[in-house]
Amino acid sequence: MCEKEKKPLLEVRHLKKYFTVGKETLKAIDDISFEVYPGETLGLVGETGCGKSTTGRVCINLYKKTAGEVLYYGRDVHHMNRKQQKEFHRNVQIVFQDPYSSLDPRMTVADIVGEGLEIHKLVNNRQSRNEKVFHALAEVGLTQEHANRFVHEFSGGQRQRIGIARALVMNPEFIVLDEPISALDVSIQAQIVNLLIELQKEKNLTYLFIAHDLAMVKHISDRIAVMYLGHIMELAPSSTLYSHPLHPYTKSLMAAIPFPEPDAEQRRRTQRKPLSGEIPSPMHPPSGCPFRNRCPMATSLCAECVPELKEYTPGHYAACHLANH
Numbered sequence: 001m002c003e004k005e006k007k008p009l010l011e012v013r014h015l016k017k018y019f020t021v022g023k024e025t026l027k028a029i030d031d032i033s034f035e036v037y038p039g040e041t042l043g044l045v046g047e048t049g050c051g052k053s054t055t056g057r058v059c060i061n062l063y064k065k066t067a068g069e070v071l072y073y074g075r076d077v078h079h080m081n082r083k084q085q086k087e088f089h090r091n092v093q094i095v096f097q098d099p100y101s102s103l104d105p106r107m108t109v110a111d112i113v114g115e116g117l118e119i120h121k122l123v124n125n126r127q128s129r130n131e132k133v134f135h136a137l138a139e140v141g142l143t144q145e146h147a148n149r150f151v152h153e154f155s156g157g158q159r160q161r162i163g164i165a166r167a168l169v170m171n172p173e174f175i176v177l178d179e180p181i182s183a184l185d186v187s188i189q190a191q192i193v194n195l196l197i198e199l200q201k202e203k204n205l206t207y208l209f210i211a212h213d214l215a216m217v218k219h220i221s222d223r224i225a226v227m228y229l230g231h232i233m234e235l236a237p238s239s240t241l242y243s244h245p246l247h248p249y250t251k252s253l254m255a256a257i258p259f260p261e262p263d264a265e266q267r268r269r270t271q272r273k274p275l276s277g278e279i280p281s282p283m284h285p286p287s288g289c290p291f292r293n294r295c296p297m298a299t300s301l302c303a304e305c306v307p308e309l310k311e312y313t314p315g316h317y318a319a320c321h322l323a324n325h
Contacts, residue, residue: 007073008035009174009206010059015068017051017058026283028054030230031068033309036174041200041207043221043238045214045253047279051230052210053097056176059208060092061085072174090120093167097179099159103151110147113137113166120170136169137162140195157188161195168199174206181216193220215257218242223315226250229290230282232309236316246318248295289321297322 017029028051036042044052057063059070061077070077077088096102103112113136114129116122123129134144140161151159160180167175177196181189197220199205211217217224217238224241226234226249234247245251279294280286286293292302301321309319 006037008071009038009073010036010208011069011071011074012055012059013069013071015055015058015070016066017054017063018066021283024283027230027285028282029058029066030282030285032227032230032232034225034232034235036206036208038173038206039200039204040222041209041220043209043211043217043224044227045211045217045224046227047212049279049282050227051282052212052227053178055227056094056178056208056210060094060176061088062094086120090116090122090170091173092176093170093172093174094176094178095160095163095167095180098183099156099163100183102163103159105151108148108150109133109137109142109162112151112162113147113169116166116170122170132169133165136165139168139199140165155188156184157191160184160192164192164195164199168203172205174208177207177209179210179212182212189216196220214253226253229279229285231290231306231319232317233291233320234316234318235309240313240316244316246312246316246323247291247320248297248322249291252294289319 012032012034015029015032016027019026019028032055034042044055046052054063058065059077065078072088072092075084080088110130110133114123114133117129117132123132130147133147137143137146142158142161142165151162154162180196181192184192193216196207200207207220209217209220221238223235223237225232226241226247228249234241234245234250241250242254245254280290286303288304289295289298289302289307292298295302299322307319307321309317310323311317312323
C-alpha cells in the first residue's frame with residue numbers, strides 16, 4: 001500500500017512548529033519528516049504533549065508552520081493561493097478528539113453536517129443539501145430522523161459519528177483523525193475504529209490516525225510513526241513495529257499494553273520495562289536525544305547529539321544511537 005514506487009499524497013519535510021509562551025519558546029514539533037501514501041493509514045502515536053495533534057493541524061494548515069514543508073501532491077499547503085486553498089480544504093478534512101466540544105450545540109445535525117457543502121457551494125438548494133446530509137448520516141450508521149435533532153440528544157459515540165459524517169459529506173480524499181476514540185467508552189471505541197476501516201475500503205480514503213493507544217492503532221494502521229517531545233523516534237510497518245521495535249521508547253510503550261495471555265505477558269515484561277518518569281517540558285528539552293533522561297540504555301553520546309532517523313531494514317526507521325544493540 002505504501003510501496004516506494006507510489007507517489008506520496010502528503011510529504012512532511014523537516015517540519016517545525018514553535019509557539020511563544022511568555023519569553024520562552026515551546027518546540028511542539030522539532031524537525032520531523034514522513035510521508036502518507038494514497039489509500040493507507042499512517043498511525044501517529046505518543047504520550048500526551050508529544051506534538052502529534054499539532055502535527056495533524058499543521059499538515060492541514062489549521063496552524064501555520066515555523067519551518068519546513070508540508071506538500072500535498074507536491075504543492076506546499078502553506079503557500080497556496082485562495083483558489084488552491086479552497087480546493088485543498090474541500091479534499092482534506094479533520095475529525096476532532098472531543099465530540100462534545102467540536103459540534104455546535106445550537107445547530108441541528110443537518111446544519112452541522114451540511115455546513116461545509118454550503119460554504120464550498122457544492123449544493124444549489126436545501127433539498128440537495130439534505131440529500132447529501134442524509135446519505136452521509138446513513139454511511140456512519142445514523143438515520144434521516146437524526147438530522148433534525150441537536151447534539152445534546154446524542155451519546156458520545158453517536159456524536160463522533162456525526163463528526164465523521166461532517167467530514168465524509170465533502171467527499172474528501174484525506175482525513176486527519178485527531179484522537180477520534182480517546183474520549184469514548186472502551187465499548188464504543190472498537191465500533192468507531194471498525195467504521196473507519198469500512199469507510200476507508202469503500203471510499204479509498206487516506207488517514208492520518210493520531211492516538212496515544214498503541215493497542216488500538218495496530219488494528220487500523222498500515223504504518224506507525226512513534227513521536228516523542230516533538231521528534232519521530234521510530235517509523236515502521238505496523239506488524240514490524242509490534243514484532244521488532246527498535247527504539248527503547250517504543251519498547252517501553254509496548255510493555256505497557258495489556259496482554260490477554262498471562263504467560264506471554266510475563267515473558268514480555270521480563271524483556272521490556274514499562275516507561276517511568278514524566279515527559280520533559282518541550283520548552284526545556286534535554287540535550288541530544290530527547291528521550292535520554294528516561295532511557296535505561298542512555299550513554300554520554302546520547303547527551304551530545306540528536307540521533308538521526310535512519311533506515312535499519314526496508315521501511316523501518318529509528319532515531320537511536322543504540323538501535324542495533
